[in-house]
Amino acid sequence: MTSKFREQFHIPDQSAYLLNHSVGCLPKTAKEHFQNHFLEPWNQHGSGAWEHWLNNLTEFNAALANILNGEVQQFCPQVNLSSALTKVIGSLPAAPSGSHILLSERDFPSMGFVIQNLCKSFGLTARFIPEDTDLTDLNQWDEVLTDKTWLAFITHVQSNDSLRLPVAEITALTRQKQIISVVDIAQSAGIVPIDLKAWNADFVIGSSVKWLCGGPGSGYLWASPSAIEQCEPMDVGWFSHQDPMEFDIHHFEYAEGVRRFAGGTPSIMPFTLSAQSIRTLDRISSAVIFEHNQKLINLITDQINREMIRSPLEQDQRGGTLAISFKDDQKALEAMQRAGIACDRRSEGLRFSPHIYNMEEEADQLIEVIHSL
Numbered sequence: 001m002t003s004k005f006r007e008q009f010h011i012p013d014q015s016a017y018l019l020n021h022s023v024g025c026l027p028k029t030a031k032e033h034f035q036n037h038f039l040e041p042w043n044q045h046g047s048g049a050w051e052h053w054l055n056n057l058t059e060f061n062a063a064l065a066n067i068l069n070g071e072v073q074q075f076c077p078q079v080n081l082s083s084a085l086t087k088v089i090g091s092l093p094a095a096p097s098g099s100h101i102l103l104s105e106r107d108f109p110s111m112g113f114v115i116q117n118l119c120k121s122f123g124l125t126a127r128f129i130p131e132d133t134d135l136t137d138l139n140q141w142d143e144v145l146t147d148k149t150w151l152a153f154i155t156h157v158q159s160n161d162s163l164r165l166p167v168a169e170i171t172a173l174t175r176q177k178q179i180i181s182v183v184d185i186a187q188s189a190g191i192v193p194i195d196l197k198a199w200n201a202d203f204v205i206g207s208s209v210k211w212l213c214g215g216p217g218s219g220y221l222w223a224s225p226s227a228i229e230q231c232e233p234m235d236v237g238w239f240s241h242q243d244p245m246e247f248d249i250h251h252f253e254y255a256e257g258v259r260r261f262a263g264g265t266p267s268i269m270p271f272t273l274s275a276q277s278i279r280t281l282d283r284i285s286s287a288v289i290f291e292h293n294q295k296l297i298n299l300i301t302d303q304i305n306r307e308m309i310r311s312p313l314e315q316d317q318r319g320g321t322l323a324i325s326f327k328d329d330q331k332a333l334e335a336m337q338r339a340g341i342a343c344d345r346r347s348e349g350l351r352f353s354p355h356i357y358n359m360e361e362e363a364d365q366l367i368e369v370i371h372s373l
């Protein structure tokens, strides 16, 4: 089964590419799609390419809507998560004085930089959930989501150890307490099946560079219709306007939906490519991809010393990455590189992330190197 899917991707010339938490592999049809839907319209029509190019953005939104179970009009392309988060927080009505933004010490640092910077500008506090808190425990969330919490930042899957949070249950709490929720799906989109309708969050931000195999530059923002009504983005442009072709410098009106976050002339290239990548993964199906990923992870965890494993052993608490800690992580990394196993190193140890195109043989090869250390 795997080889059928493996043929659909360009895999780097290494024996085991396990860096899908960093950059997913390019689907083979993406190049031709890019040629036909970005370069050719430009070659043939010049400025007339815009009609085709704007349709590429709609297709990107539609591909996301299909794979994440959202509505196409709820997505707005963004450069990356940091920028999307900055725009979202900056667009909201002023927070009551004395309130805070809640985040975890385990969130991706860039998200923390954005939140702390904005808190400084807006006179808010960034309140961190301590690193050793069990983020899967709803009682802990119930405790930290206080009447002073204005916004809660929730990372679906942690990048260092792949811990997966029960987002639907956490957003049920934030809704009940009338706290704004922003969910980060950078490390889950494309690997863990996601149902945005079931989550019912206020905002969700993500990128395509990792498991979605879409390359850098094609981030996105999803917003619920009720949340969007109160947003007045600072970063606007003619594509944020209700009627971009009105061209009256004295009149600006926010577009009705999430398009108000579009800004000026949109970038097209990364989204044209990503749309095709996301469709390729969606055709395989998130459920099939995740099942395969977890099967390979289980193959590895079953055959190594459990004490080395830094990712959750329970499948319902884990994303697509397996973090393993060695006596000497640097030495282990060098051994992996010599063996042609592509992985990287973070605070929890080395990270290994199998995608649909990885094979059982590669898991066996990894087990062999681990045993040799």
Ligand SMILES: Cc1ncc(COP(=O)(O)O)c(C=O)c1O
Pocket (backbone or CB within 6 Å): 079, 080, 081, 082, 083, 107, 108, 110, 111, 155, 157, 158, 159, 184, 186, 187, 207, 219
């Ligand atoms: C959980 C998580 N959030 C966010 C990011 C990246 O954010 P940005 O798109 O702003 O670079 C990463 C990148 O590794 C990540 O793992």
